[in-house]
Amino acid sequence: MTDRYASFANSGPGRALVTRLGLPRPPRLRRYREGTPPLPGPVLRGGDGRLADAVAAVLAEAKIDVVDGPREGLGALVYDATGLTDVVDLRRLYDFFHPAARSLAPGGRVVVLGTPPGAAGTPAGAAAQQALEGFVRSVGKEFGRGTTAQLVQVAPGVGEGIAATLRFLLSGRSAYVSGQVVTVTADAPPPADWDRPLAGRIAVVTGAARGIGAAVAEVLARDGAHVVALDVPGAGDALAGVANAVAGTALQLDLTAPDAPARLADYLGARHGRVDVLVHNAGITRDKTLARMSEEAWDAVLAVNLTAPERVTAGLRAAHLIPAGGRIVGVASMAGIAGNRGQTNYAASKAGVIGWVRALAPALAADGVTVNAVAPGFIETEMTARMPTLLREAGRRMNSLAQGGLPVDVAETVAWLASPGSAGVTGNVVRVCGQSLLGA
Amino acid sequence: MTDRYASFANSGPGRALVTRLGLPRPPRLRRYREGTPPLPGPVLRGGDGRLADAVAAVLAEAKIDVVDGPREGLGALVYDATGLTDVVDLRRLYDFFHPAARSLAPGGRVVVLGTPPGAAGTPAGAAAQQALEGFVRSVGKEFGRGTTAQLVQVAPGVGEGIAATLRFLLSGRSAYVSGQVVTVTADAPPPADWDRPLAGRIAVVTGAARGIGAAVAEVLARDGAHVVALDVPGAGDALAGVANAVAGTALQLDLTAPDAPARLADYLGARHGRVDVLVHNAGITRDKTLARMSEEAWDAVLAVNLTAPERVTAGLRAAHLIPAGGRIVGVASMAGIAGNRGQTNYAASKAGVIGWVRALAPALAADGVTVNAVAPGFIETEMTARMPTLLREAGRRMNSLAQGGLPVDVAETVAWLASPGSAGVTGNVVRVCGQSLLGA
Numbered sequence: 001m002t003d004r005y006a007s008f009a010n011s012g013p014g015r016a017l018v019t020r021l022g023l024p025r026p027p028r029l030r031r032y033r034e035g036t037p038p039l040p041g042p043v044l045r046g047g048d049g050r051l052a053d054a055v056a057a058v059l060a061e062a063k064i065d066v067v068d069g070p071r072e073g074l075g076a077l078v079y080d081a082t083g084l085t086d087v088v089d090l091r092r093l094y095d096f097f098h099p100a101a102r103s104l105a106p107g108g109r110v111v112v113l114g115t116p117p118g119a120a121g122t123p124a125g126a127a128a129q130q131a132l133e134g135f136v137r138s139v140g141k142e143f144g145r146g147t148t149a150q151l152v153q154v155a156p157g158v159g160e161g162i163a164a165t166l167r168f169l170l171s172g173r174s175a176y177v178s179g180q181v182v183t184v185t186a187d188a189p190p191p192a193d194w195d196r197p198l199a200g201r202i203a204v205v206t207g208a209a210r211g212i213g214a215a216v217a218e219v220l221a222r223d224g225a226h227v228v229a230l231d232v233p234g235a236g237d238a239l240a241g242v243a244n245a246v247a248g249t250a251l252q253l254d255l256t257a258p259d260a261p262a263r264l265a266d267y268l269g270a271r272h273g274r275v276d277v278l279v280h281n282a283g284i285t286r287d288k289t290l291a292r293m294s295e296e297a298w299d300a301v302l303a304v305n306l307t308a309p310e311r312v313t314a315g316l317r318a319a320h321l322i323p324a325g326g327r328i329v330g331v332a333s334m335a336g337i338a339g340n341r342g343q344t345n346y347a348a349s350k351a352g353v354i355g356w357v358r359a360l361a362p363a364l365a366a367d368g369v370t371v372n373a374v375a376p377g378f379i380e381t382e383m384t385a386r387m388p389t390l391l392r393e394a395g396r397r398m399n400s401l402a403q404g405g406l407p408v409d410v411a412e413t414v415a416w417l418a419s420p421g422s423a424g425v426t427g428n429v430v431r432v433c434g435q436s437l438l439g440a
Numbered sequence: 441m442t443d444r445y446a447s448f449a450n451s452g453p454g455r456a457l458v459t460r461l462g463l464p465r466p467p468r469l470r471r472y473r474e475g476t477p478p479l480p481g482p483v484l485r486g487g488d489g490r491l492a493d494a495v496a497a498v499l500a501e502a503k504i505d506v507v508d509g510p511r512e513g514l515g516a517l518v519y520d521a522t523g524l525t526d527v528v529d530l531r532r533l534y535d536f537f538h539p540a541a542r543s544l545a546p547g548g549r550v551v552v553l554g555t556p557p558g559a560a561g562t563p564a565g566a567a568a569q570q571a572l573e574g575f576v577r578s579v580g581k582e583f584g585r586g587t588t589a590q591l592v593q594v595a596p597g598v599g600e601g602i603a604a605t606l607r608f609l610l611s612g613r614s615a616y617v618s619g620q621v622v623t624v625t626a627d628a629p630p631p632a633d634w635d636r637p638l639a640g641r642i643a644v645v646t647g648a649a650r651g652i653g654a655a656v657a658e659v660l661a662r663d664g665a666h667v668v669a670l671d672v673p674g675a676g677d678a679l680a681g682v683a684n685a686v687a688g689t690a691l692q693l694d695l696t697a698p699d700a701p702a703r704l705a706d707y708l709g710a711r712h713g714r715v716d717v718l719v720h721n722a723g724i725t726r727d728k729t730l731a732r733m734s735e736e737a738w739d740a741v742l743a744v745n746l747t748a749p750e751r752v753t754a755g756l757r758a759a760h761l762i763p764a765g766g767r768i769v770g771v772a773s774m775a776g777i778a779g780n781r782g783q784t785n786y787a788a789s790k791a792g793v794i795g796w797v798r799a800l801a802p803a804l805a806a807d808g809v810t811v812n813a814v815a816p817g818f819i820e821t822e823m824t825a826r827m828p829t830l831l832r833e834a835g836r837r838m839n840s841l842a843q844g845g846l847p848v849d850v851a852e853t854v855a856w857l858a859s860p861g862s863a864g865v866t867g868n869v870v871r872v873c874g875q876s877l878l879g880a
Binding site: 088090101123124126128129138179299307335358438439 | 451458527528530531534537538541542557558560562563564565566567568569570571572573574575576577578579580581582619688729731733735738739742746747750775776777778779780781782783784785786787789790791792793795796798799800803827877878879880
């Protein structure tokens with residue numbers, strides 16, 4: 001689970017060698033630690049759209065300095081592009097970004113705020129707004145040095161609802177999220193405490209004994225939640241370890257059992273009376289080409305990755321255990337977006353999670369519950385450590401950050417989606433992939 | 441413009457060597473030629489959805505044989521998945537495809553017909569339908585030997601409207617289209633003559649002097665259209681050559697000139713009184729990183745690739761020159777989907793085309809006009825021939841077909857979208873990329 005190449009490339013002699021050979025030099029990513037400043041430098045703001053006040057308020061409340069023009073060591077470029085209503089307006093992007101393109105400190109952030117193209121009003125306006133996506137994705141691929149770049153599409157009328165998302169994207173919490181498009185469709189009041197937004201909330205994390213699930217349990221607990229760490233009976237000791245570490249509870253349950261939804265509902269009903277944050281992280285792979293794949297391999301992957309989340313959620317909803325303010329987060333995968341050789345079962349299951357999230361989001365909007373998915377790319381876990389060397393190296397390097405992500409990167413993304421401030425973020429699928437080159 | 445590696449790998453000694461070394465062996469693609477059979481073998485049909493009759497009618501009319509079970513040398517697998525309304529139904533995919541996975545002849549086709557997830561009715565139904573996308577994309581990546589795989593999402597109530605799309609996807613015309621999702625939302629009457637569906641139509645192709653534009657002019661003319669081949673004044677001789685070859689007309693016009701839309705409208709109004717097929721193919725690149733990009737490079741790319749199509753279309757609409765049955769096809773790019781280093785201008789312009797097409801499609805639906813885009817991947821043209829060798833080789837191999845496409849592959853895709861039978865296909869963006877690994 002260590003990236004020896006990255007360690008070497010960042011060592012004294014290594015740096016010289018990889019530079020001379022033109023090899024990728026994975027930057028050290030800026031990750032969140034309590035007490036560190038939110039950004040490595042001030043923010044340069046631009047644009048003349050409708051979000052000026054909202055952006056100013058977020059930056060002021062987060063105690064982030066703002067400057068008027070390009071200078072060395074900027075922490076972020078934040079551009080309000082909601083004022084671009086025609087294709088000829090796109091020139092303003094160039095006018096802002098061209099002089100500032102070399103001013104970002106390592107680990108800097110680019111955030112462009114726009115309007116969902118479907119809400120732009122005219123085809124020319126939709127074109128301008130969609131153009132932002134191609135622009136931002138290109139910026140993510142060329143700025144380097146740990147810079148990330150995102151587009152936040154903010155529905156008309158929404159203002160303070162951007163706070164949780166903008167803070168996340170500027171912070172070290174989003175270290176491995178780049179080239180993403182996030183939509184914010186409703187306002188949300190700020191949490192009472194930005195450092196413990198989940199205080200008092202009950203969270204269930206499936207597949208919590210190891211890897212990404214264990215990291216999600218830790219980060220949700222750090223943010224204040226009581227975590228019910230759930231995994232299969234066989235995960236016993238590891239699960240208990242995670243639950244203890246986060247001062248939560250361990251629950252051993254095979255979610256593919258027919259009575260699992262009812263048993264989980266009974267447990268949560270009796271212990272907590274509700275679940276505020278439901279993270280469907282449990283997932284398995286059984287890779288084979290379709291011609292060689294057994295029916296057991298097909299069935300097991302679909303059952304764990306797709307049918308269980310669907311059935312468990314339906315069971316908890318039927319038992320009225322997901323209250324207003326509830327958060328459901330599915331774990332999809334890049335394979336569910338792009339497909340993958342030898343993973344017809346896995347890709348189908350993860351694409352299914354995406355379809356489920358997108359359809360469930362509007363269905364639960366009236367209840368005040370959001371539904372989103374994260375789609376991890378190459379994350380350093382026991383699973384990826386077992387990959388063949390060449391495939392593993394390709395996975396690590398073929399992204400804008402030239403390295404694999406860590407479980408905590410996925411966990412921070414889940415925590416952002418789970419936070420009360422993300423009430424306006426629903427039906428989104430956010431890749432945690434360092435802007436992998438792979439996609440559809 | 442020749443792929444020497446592919447030629448070598450398909451030669452006698454080359455084949456042995458690349459096989460021994462485990463190198464990619466690009467298959468010879470099955471491309472359309474008049475008089476060749478529609479498929480290299482019979483179709484194996486499966487599924488139990490609402491499209492059984494429509495599929496049977498298309499295959500019968502196209503004189504394509506259908507068989508009941510797997511056998512060697514199948515031409516295509518066509519699966520009607522509209523009956524999958526819950527996640528547990530996905531097992532039926534395995535039951536059909538697993539035994540048939542090795543039965544396809546080289547150049548075979550996989551077409552899965554589904555329902556748009558948003559029309560599936562329930563979150564579990566949407567999940568099942570979206571799962572098809574991950575499945576199909578995985579199949580495209582693993583079947584090999586020139587096989588392509590697509591998902592066609594057919595809106596409820598639509599039946600015979602699938603004919604033009606299903607025929608295209610089964611035929612050699614779609615040789616370089618794979619891993620795509622196409623949506624059919626309305627029925628359409630079949631053309632009077634499937635071999636000359638554009639007979640009597642007036643088509644305008646911009647950037648027609650060379651490369652993809654010239655191929656589009658040729659294919660539209662082959663399909664019966666009178667082609668107005670348009671390019672900048674400097675393209676003179678080459679443009680005249682294309683126009684002569686297709687028995688069309690040459691029109692020299694700089695589309696970025698302020699009066700270009702009016703001049704084009706005047707020309708078309710006087711000569712033809714209308715334009716049935718409008719293909720916005722003209723495009724340029726001016727690659728540089730944003731920090732080094734001149735404002736001229738930014739402006740020129742946006743003006744040619746995005747503003748001109750928008751302005752020209754608006755001008756022709758205002759002059760009432762695009763009649764019912766009209767077809768507008770934009771040319772986007774993979775860079776507009778995924779972004780690209782050194783192409784902030786180009787990617788913004790091509791993403792803009794995508795946003796424009798998606799917004800214009802519903803706006804023109806009432807007029808009976810469709811609007812779609814093609815997004816080429818690596819296509820063998822003078823432009824890609826000038827790329828650095830390594831980049832060019834990567835572009836050629838990093839897709840499911842292990843080779844670059846030809847201009848005719850893009851042109852055939854445009855012709856399908858332009859055909860009267862594609863009345864139900866609008867707002868789509870179809871990549872012509874051999875299922876490139878790159879994406880978003």
